[in-house]
Amino acid sequence: MIRMGTQISLKLSERTYTTAKAYAELHGYDTLQDFIRELIRERLFEGERGEPEGLLTYLTSEEALARAWQSPEEDEAWEHLQEET
Numbered sequence: 001m002i003r004m005g006t007q008i009s010l011k012l013s014e015r016t017y018t019t020a021k022a023y024a025e026l027h028g029y030d031t032l033q034d035f036i037r038e039l040i041r042e043r044l045f046e047g048e049r050g051e052p053e054g055l056l057t058y059l060t061s062e063e064a065l066a067r068a069w070q071s072p073e074e075d076e077a078w079e080h081l082q083e084e085t
Contacts, residue, residue, distance in 0.1 A: 010036070 012020065017032075024035035 020035065021032050024032050027035070029035040029038070
């Protein structure tokens with residue numbers, strides 16, 4: 001199943017738009033949208049100032065990881081580690 005993204009509208013001042021578009025072109029982005037998407041990904045998933053890197057990735061995936069890790073099969077797979085300590 002291919003999941004389509006959600007489209008948003010973003011209003012920028014003319015100066016911000018012009019500067020961002022020039023920056024995107026200078027740094028090899030195909031479109032201004034690509035540049036903005038990368039900025040969002042960096043902020044959410046590659047750490048923020050003062051945040052340990054990966055913390056937001058962990059927080060956004062915590063529920064899915066809990067489902068995968070909290071199962072009898074997973075407990076059995078890791079049981080040998082408990083025996084060694």
